[in-house]
Amino acid sequence: AVAPIGLEEEGLVSRPAWAERILVVLPVDHELLTKDRIYWQDLRREVFVVQSGGLGPSFGNLIAARLTEQSKSPAIIRQNTSLESVVSIVSAKRFITIATEASHGVSWPDVEFREVFDGNGPTRLDYAFYWRANNANPALKQFFTMIGERYPG
Numbered sequence: 001a002v003a004p005i006g007l008e009e010e011g012l013v014s015r016p017a018w019a020e021r022i023l024v025v026l027p028v029d030h031e032l033l034t035k036d037r038i039y040w041q042d043l044r045r046e047v048f049v050v051q052s053g054g055l056g057p058s059f060g061n062l063i064a065a066r067l068t069e070q071s072k073s074p075a076i077i078r079q080n081t082s083l084e085s086v087v088s089i090v091s092a093k094r095f096i097t098i099a100t101e102a103s104h105g106v107s108w109p110d111v112e113f114r115e116v117f118d119g120n121g122p123t124r125l126d127y128a129f130y131w132r133a134n135n136a137n138p139a140l141k142q143f144f145t146m147i148g149e150r151y152p153g
Helices: 056-067 083-091 101-105 138-150
Strands: 002-004 012-027 047-051 075-079 097-100 111-118 124-132
Touching: 012 083, 012 101, 047 056, 047 083, 047 097, 056 075, 056 097, 075 083, 083 097, 083 111, 097 101, 124 138
Parallel strands: 047 075
Antiparallel strands: 002 124, 012 097, 012 111, 012 124
């Protein structure tokens, strides 16, 4: 499987894969779009909507980790819906959301995607390959041999 780094289960092993930039999705007339850079602290008073499935739980955890302060948690609404529906909710100017840069390639009306920064630069979501340690499938072994040759480290 390919999933964000942090999946832990007994007997599961992983190998880092790649990272994608995290983008905030805002309505086109949002006041934060006037800023050159958007930092996590700029998002403290916002209400987020995320999917309850897919990457939604990872996004909810990321938002909570970046914006929770002194017993005050960020406002996060979880919706059992698709990313497309979440972005539609943002275009209705009620909430904001975050997405990875892979979502930015689609043309969405009435919303803007902007990078979210922290003290180290753009925020990224790291992914990894996961598999069972006892998986003896020859195709899996060949796959990781190829990955190791092309992307050492």
